[in-house]
Amino acid sequence: MRRLLILLTVCTLILAGCSGQKKQPITESQSVETTSQVEETESTESVETEDVDIAEVESTEESVQADAEESKVEPEPTTEPEKPQQEAEQSKPKETTPSQEENPEPEPPVSTEAPTPAPIEPEQPKEQPTEAPAEVETVAYDPYEVVSLATAKTKAYGKISIPEDLDNMLANGEITKEEYDEYYPYDGAGYYSVFVETDLNQAATTSGRKLGSVDGIASYIAEMLSLETGPYFYIEYAGVHSLNGTDFYEFRCYRA
DSSP: OHHHHHHHHHHHHHHHHHHHTSOOOOOHHHHHHHHHHHHHHHHHHHHHHHHHHHHHHHHHHHHHHHHHHHHHSOOOOOOTTHHHHHHHHHHSOOOOOHHHHHSOOOOOOOOOSOOOOOOOOOOOOOOOOOOOOOOOOOOOOOHHHHHHHHHHHHHHTTOEEHHHHHHHHHHTTSSOHHHHHHHTTTTTOEEEEEEEESSTTTOBOTTOOBOOSHHHHHHHHHHHHHTOSSSEEEEEEEEEEEETTEEEEEEEEEEO
8 A cells, every 4th residue: 555655655646746847937926826725635645544543553463363363262272082982973873763663574585495496287188179078878678588597596595486396296196286276486585676787888886896797687686595594496587677867677586
């Protein structure tokens, strides 16, 4: 600021000098006025200079006072031992809230086993059109042939045919013809019936054993009669009976 004021003063003096070069008579009043103007200018400059100096001094004092106040506020000492404490506090795990402690989220178990591959389903063979099973032909047989064979087989077990016994008694005169006609062919004997399927492929015993043939059916009947205690027997075909859609031959077995 001082330099600026000095420069302004010099410029003013130069301008004043230049103006004095004009050929005008200088009177005493003009010189007095000029001198007074110069004095006023110098006094003004000195006053301004003093103001600037006072302002600079005041600003310097304020800055020094501010520095003194800042120096009074001592910064908190940061000692080296506090750093490990801060690091330890940072390394500590965060405290969980009570809600987290009461209900901890279960961590999913880590499976070390290799993932099992998904089973490959075998290709199913294409369904072939199934043909309806061919119906088994029914095999018929003669029930009278069964009676004849069964009678012979039962006699082989030592049993006596009732009709044949009556024939012998009539021939020997042991009974009359009237008695013969009255007693023939049962002579008062009781009977039980054996039912066998009319289809030879289905013919079976009561336990489900397949008989398979006429001879098999005759042997089955003869075996049952052989178990009787009386010596007399008679086998008779009594017709066809239907049960649950299946036809059966009825063979009546008399024993006495």
